Amino acid sequence: MAPTPLDVLHRVFGYSEFRGEQAAIIDRLVAGGDAVVLMPTGGGKSLTYQIPSMLREGTGVVISPLIALMHDQVEALRAVGVPAAYLNSTQSPEERREVEQAFVDGRLDLLYVAPEGLSTPRMQELLRRGRIALFAIDEAHCVSQWGHDFRPDYLWLSNLAELWPEVPRIALTATATEATHREITERLAMHDAAHFVASFDRPNIQYRIVPKDDVRHQLVDFIRTQQAESIDAAGVPVPAAGIVYALSRATVEKTAEYLRAQGINALPYHAGLEASVRHETQTRFLREDGVVIVATIAFGMGIDKPDVRFVAHIDLPKSVEGYYQETGRAGRDGQPAVAWLAYGLADVVQQRQLIDKSPGDRAYRQRMGQHLDAMLALCETVECRRVNLLSYFGQASQPCGNCDTCLAPPAVFDGTVPAQKLLSTVVRLKRERGQQYGAGHLIDVLVGKRTPRVEQLGHDALATWGIGQDLSAAQWRGVVRQLLATGLLAVSDDGYGTLQITDASAAVLRGERSVQLRQDVVDASAARLARRANGDRGASVAELPEEARPLFEALREWRAQTAREQSVPAYIVFGDATLRAVASARPTRLEELEGITGIGAKKLDQYGEALLEVVAQSARDAA
Template sequence: MHSVYGYDAFRGHQAAAIEQVAGGGDAVVLMPTGGGKSLCYQIPALLREGTGVVVSPLIALMHDQVDALVRNGVRAAYLNSGQQPHERADVERAYLAGELDLLYIAPERLSNPAVQRFLEGGTVALFAIDEAHCVAQWGHDFRPDYLALGDLAERWPDVPRIALTATATEATHREITERLHLGGAEHYVSSFDRPNIQYRISPKAEVRRQLLEFVRSEGRDAEGNPVPGIVYALSRASTEKYAAYLAEHGIDAVPYHAGLPPEVRRRTQDRFLREEGVVVVATIAFGMGIDKPDVRFVAHVDLPKSVEGYYQETGRAGRDGLPATAWLAYGLQDVVQQRRMIDESPGDLAHRRRMQSHLDAMLALCETVDCRRQNLLGYFGERSTPCGNCDTCLVPPASWDGTVPSQKLLSTIVRLQRERGQRFGAGHLVDILRGKQTARMTQYGHDRLATFGLGADLSDAQWRGVVRQLLAQGILQTVGEYGVITLTDEAAAVLSGDRTVSFRVDADRPARSRGSSRSGSAATAGADLDPAAEELFQALRAWRAAEAKEQGVPAYIVFGDATLRAVALERPASLDALAGITGIGEKKRDAYGAKLIEVVTSN
């Protein structure tokens, strides 16, 4: 822990999980992104005889993962389809000769019988199954090859196995255990809380303008330098549209999606990892496994399909423990679109119901008037108290009695459907209630309905909020490809007056994350430096950038920001003084120590 990685203490369940696997036992590890999962298999692989085989779906990132390990003095390598034959031959020879501590391999390669026979020719210290949520049948990153990993127990009965993920509800946890045949494993479940991340959710208005405002406010550090961030959109076309809009307004933004040529995706990923302040606008195909610790914000411009997906994606921010922000904009059209996607899903009824329950949980998170973090952690079965670092804690939303407006809307739907056999979407229903004389209104004679104009006291935006929140509360539902709105069984109690309805008042402007509102680990992680330390920190970052560029590696592989901040605070004057600074192991001290001391003493 100290000599290789430069850390002085284990966190949470790390020590127990390491002891379990190093001693030959199986383990299931659930830790949040940035919680130190990788050490739970890397250290046992260093302690045990043979090579730790790491099963990872992240082929595009294996090079950087291995590079970071090698720079810490670990004998690591990978096997994947992107290598030349002579490169694979060198890795295979090293494995068979017992010269590797860790070997990274993709699940589809490991399921190949020839590769399994090759592994039997050497000594496997352990199998680590990373991103283990991929075994969940309907997980958003489902990979069929993961299902075959359960057979490892039969072929290598004496080799310990460890499954790891940052995203698992109790149901997914059970599924991982069952599918990977880990019934006898010890389970280590850490808190899912990431207190340094501030969660903010805003109603959609002009989403492009909202996004630009958000990136401008969150996209620079205290010195005014651009910081890296990720923006998630649902479709490929949207990623290109939003990236172009941000670029037009001076943001270094680039799109990323599976439809782009491989060389463009590689170049984008390399820029994001190696350059400062790049914003990637992506589909969810981007980000899994990217070990970039200094991502300062993650934004969603479309509603995620599930809380698991949302948590996984927001967890890519602030892995260094410093303040980060997760912002989501969502609106009525998001709900309609997601419901339509569920209706059109090729899965069976049970699958569609599961997707619907995921959406319902996501809507509950968006519409809650209570602490976002409490809601989010509660989804994963974890109890917590209000966090003081989300938008609902910082600016508690007001609520209002929406019973009468709800009755007006529900009554309009009843009159159209039952009296006339007609069903419409939200836009036309709002027009009726607002009393708008449109061509469509005249065509259908809806200006003669008893509810025509009864809702003129609310604006279009307010009425769309009413529809959105009634959908979230399960009083309304959307049907068919056109998103027509109908009543659920819950509506009867509202119409009869037996059930009241409360709505949250949408804030005009979101809570801002900068300033004294930061709490939790963000405050203790050294987010604020005095002027002299800040000046040294910036000098260290400039040195690191030049060093990383010369070596052709991402800056964080040299040192993370947290390590440079610690150096700036402690101002070590000798190599021995570097030994107690987090993130500086023996190998890195030998490689960079003299240069670090030089920067410190000259500033």
């Protein structure tokens, strides 16, 4: 009898059951139907096209936008005995010829290619010479011209339906709004596809957003707290790996240098570095414990590292989609992780200026402005972060009890009078002086600070001079930031970051609209939040009894040594969940390893005896 998807899942990948809609998606593809799949990072998207590629006649062709991701996925497949390969620009002509011949001969279950390569006549001719089981379009949101990660070559992929009409297609993404979902369907001509939308919730990630106040010191405190609190499911302290995102290359370099000076093992990563340096950085991040990468958004999309314990942003992301995708690189193993963001007024002004200077047309700038508005709404909400985030993707939810606004609810106050004072100052300066000014100068006027510029311009004679002394300058920056977020203030397009009122401001100035503002929560509660995150690990995490922990550590040491010998990341050998299961079961025969999660036939044959020896040696040491 032909093997079933469940047979392959158990025999090859070592798992006993499918999660969510994985089985339904696989059945759809095996039967020859198309599918559009929205599933969060860590939800098991890869299995939904890998297993059908193994069951259908021919080779599954996977279109992947990143070379690093291709390499990691091929290595992981080969480790469980699946014949897989990739074709990309890193290979020599001889290596390419070998892979091409293997495809033509039908010796591959999966072949990974880049979208840029697939559209070439040479690649199309190669595919016609072989048998194609299916096309899998990974990171399908890249087809959206309004999205955060648009790749023009993805638009060509709509031709697959005409060139290979009998071959089923699956488009997958971990981040898409309802509008992007529709665009994926239309631009890839997948009108007859079945749609599978999983929950976007990542309950193991704790979201924290704090106002900037000496962000480098804040970042160091945050990382040190994470590393001090980082323990695995066995209760053993482990160095915490993390990613820090910054907007510019210069900030990346300076931040990495600062972190290293503070004793944190930090490495920079951005597109301006030599390719060999970027490769070495990625390799160290994958294979060493406790490495912190400081990067632009060029890093991470192709990194399949399951045990990233935190993702930090020290600059405001441009969109909620980008933020969700980047934070989704934390906690792919299901263990607790933290997404931390520090942002301030300067971030808002900078992003507005970047949008105004964008080479795109008016519609493009308007769309980018909407992305930013949604990101600001997430930052300034006084409600549950997770509810706001999931709502953006069209998913209703309840307060999570595991984000900063749930664990330490911010105080809210009637900010109508402060808003009126600020808006009135903007109006008076414009009316009396005919000019607009930035936030710093407006705040100087409100708090009555006599700077040379204030005195030179005579702004100490304004009616609003000094009327805001009941708030500090830092508090006034928070007011400005929140008024920008709610559309009661706008950044002028003059290129200088000056502020102006909006149509909505008039109702506030007339007293017809009240303004509720959040009292900025100082990040003093960070340590308490971290303790809560690590103390409440959730029912899905298997805690080990005290007597099993020495064996678990011995298994980790064996895995690290094995991974070094094979020059692969540790998780390709076995994940922590598998090692925990072995430590709990203490098997003494190969048959007892069968059925343990993550141990398929190939890994049982390759590592089974070694695992039993580690278990036996641990027992001898304890005797």
